[in-house]
Amino acid sequence: MSNSERKPRPRAFRLQGDETVTTKAKPQVIEPDVDVFAREAAELVDGMTGDESAVAAAQANGLLRRYVFSWGGIFFSALSGLISLGLTVWAWNLVEDLFSRSLVLGTIGFALAALTAVAALVFLTRELLAIARQNRIAKLHKLLADAHSADDGKAAREHVAELCKIYEHRPDMARARAQVGDYVKQIIDGRDLIDLAERNLIRPLDDQARREIAAAAKRVSVVTAVSPRALLDVIFVAGQVIFLMRRVSEIYGGRPGLFGFFRLARSVGAHLAITGVVAVGDTLLQQVIGHGVASRLSAKLGEGVLNGLLTARVGLSAMAVCRPTPFVAEKPPTVGDVAPFLFGDKSKS
Numbered sequence: 001m002s003n004s005e006r007k008p009r010p011r012a013f014r015l016q017g018d019e020t021v022t023t024k025a026k027p028q029v030i031e032p033d034v035d036v037f038a039r040e041a042a043e044l045v046d047g048m049t050g051d052e053s054a055v056a057a058a059q060a061n062g063l064l065r066r067y068v069f070s071w072g073g074i075f076f077s078a079l080s081g082l083i084s085l086g087l088t089v090w091a092w093n094l095v096e097d098l099f100s101r102s103l104v105l106g107t108i109g110f111a112l113a114a115l116t117a118v119a120a121l122v123f124l125t126r127e128l129l130a131i132a133r134q135n136r137i138a139k140l141h142k143l144l145a146d147a148h149s150a151d152d153g154k155a156a157r158e159h160v161a162e163l164c165k166i167y168e169h170r171p172d173m174a175r176a177r178a179q180v181g182d183y184v185k186q187i188i189d190g191r192d193l194i195d196l197a198e199r200n201l202i203r204p205l206d207d208q209a210r211r212e213i214a215a216a217a218k219r220v221s222v223v224t225a226v227s228p229r230a231l232l233d234v235i236f237v238a239g240q241v242i243f244l245m246r247r248v249s250e251i252y253g254g255r256p257g258l259f260g261f262f263r264l265a266r267s268v269g270a271h272l273a274i275t276g277v278v279a280v281g282d283t284l285l286q287q288v289i290g291h292g293v294a295s296r297l298s299a300k301l302g303e304g305v306l307n308g309l310l311t312a313r314v315g316l317s318a319m320a321v322c323r324p325t326p327f328v329a330e331k332p333p334t335v336g337d338v339a340p341f342l343f344g345d346k347s348k349s
Contacts, residue, residue: 055320058271061267062264063138064139130255131259133255137252137254144156144324147194151189151191153189155190156193160193160197163197163325164177167253179200198330205251210338212248213244213338214312216315217311223236224303244315244318245268245318252324267321268317271320308342312335319333
């Protein structure tokens with residue numbers, strides 16, 4: 001059989017020399033390997049850094065602020081000293097005048113003055129101890145954040161042990177405190193140790209703080225919606241905000257006194273000023289728009305929702321500045337997490 005009579009081979013069996021096939025080779029794209037865990041860790045560290053910078057600035061402006069070495073501190077110290085001196089001179093003259101009138105009146109006046117002095121001394125001592133306790137928690141927050149960022153095992157063990165000492169007088173935290181104490185004795189990385197301390201020791205406190213914030217926001221929203229006078233709204237909201245800040249501080253071990261509360265309020269106000277636009281922008285604006293119809297139907301209903309949201313934001317700021325550990329293992333709560341009922345989500349409330 002001649003070559004011309006041969007049947008053409010199937011294309012699958014043709015040799016390279018039988019037919020020239022022009023095909024354009026596709027370039028091979030090699031995708032780089034992406035470490036998902038490293039990316040998530042970097043995002044977590046970046047988010048924590050932003051949150052911690054706001055908390056650090058707020059604490060430095062309030063809880064850790066040193067008023068003695070400022071002109072405002074000198075002014076208030078001198079003014080309070082002058083007032084105390086005036087009251088002392090007045091009480092001394094009063095007692096002398098009572099003694100000149102009658103021995104019995106003088107004795108009673110002296111006893112009352114001495115009792116007042118002792119009560120003032122006890123009050124001042126308690127205030128100083130409360131301020132020292134707040135400073136201790138605020139400093140521990142910063143030290144734990146630095147140790148977690150640097151993954152310093154030695155510093156983490158030291159500061160976590162100090163964290164356990166803060167709650168050594170609370171029986172409800174004895175089990176968690178003992179568990180974290182066992183973790184301190186084990187060979188664990190500094191970052192993991194702080195995460196374990198946050199999950200076991202601070203998470204139950206977070207749950208209590210969230211419940212307090214939710215209850216305060218609900219009370220404010222309901223009372224504002226049914227209150228007939230704006231003045232009553234202002235008084236009630238102010239009282240609830242003060243109670244909420246004190247309660248959140250007590251949950252985390254602060255228990256502020258009178259002067260300590262002023263420092264706490266200054267820190268909360270600074271935190272709201274720093275994070276208010278970012279934190280409220282994605283929740284408050286959506287809520288106001290979402291309740292636009294309800295606001296048109298009832299202005300009081302809209303005011304109740306708005307006041308409830310603002311109360312929740314104050315509670316979250318108090319939670320951030322009073323917390324002895326940074327948010328590292330746990331996600332910082334939002335308004336929607338603590339007060340979902342304000343967003344019409346009944347499943348979470």
